[in-house]
Amino acid sequence: MTETNVTFCVNGEDRTVSGRSDIPLLYALREELGLKGTRFGCGDAACGACTVIMDGRAVTSCDLPISAVAGKSVETVESLDTDPPHPLIAAAIAQQAGQCGYCLPGILMAAKALLDRNKHPGRAEIIAALDGNLCRCGTHTRIIRAIEQAAGTMAEAGE
Ligand code: FES
Ligand code: FES
Numbered sequence: 001m002t003e004t005n006v007t008f009c010v011n012g013e014d015r016t017v018s019g020r021s022d023i024p025l026l027y028a029l030r031e032e033l034g035l036k037g038t039r040f041g042c043g044d045a046a047c048g049a050c051t052v053i054m055d056g057r058a059v060t061s062c063d064l065p066i067s068a069v070a071g072k073s074v075e076t077v078e079s080l081d082t083d084p085p086h087p088l089i090a091a092a093i094a095q096q097a098g099q100c101g102y103c104l105p106g107i108l109m110a111a112k113a114l115l116d117r118n119k120h121p122g123r124a125e126i127i128a129a130l131d132g133n134l135c136r137c138g139t140h141t142r143i144i145r146a147i148e149q150a151a152g153t154m155a156e157a158g159e
Pocket of ligand 1: 039040041042043044045046047048049050051060061062063
């Protein structure tokens with residue numbers, strides 16, 4: 001496999017990673033860029049733990065070769081760590097949406113992609129948006145409540 005340099009935008013900042021062109025984006029984020037918030041679950045595009053947003057769309061990063069990310073814009077869960085925290089973070093804490101929390105980075109990014117394109121999602125739309133994200137602790141109900149709360153907060157703030 002060829003070695004390559006790939007430049008892409010991560011959380012608003014241009015970054016370049018070097019190495020094999022087939023390295024998954026997840027590994028580049030965690031190991032090359034030190035962004036450890038995105039989780040490795042199944043490594044097979046089946047659990048959603050590694051979900052990030054690429055050009056506005058929620059994607060799994062464990063099966064996405066870095067060569068496919070060149071020139072794209074990627075958002076990871078670290079982008080929600082703002083001051084004050086993104087409404088999704090505040091709502092997840094308020095609703096105690098996580099038990100072990102392993103699934104949450106991926107779920108929060110799937111939820112952010114939803115709220116970025118639909119400011120007033122219904123419960124069915126939230127459930128559909130999370131279809132690819134597993135939570136083994138079974139906190140789905142609290143997660144959905146948190147996303148509803150975040151949507152309400154963002155609507156009140158006119159975001
Ligand atoms: S680790 Fe990527 S979908 Fe499971
Ligand atoms: S809170 Fe444990 S997997 Fe979701």
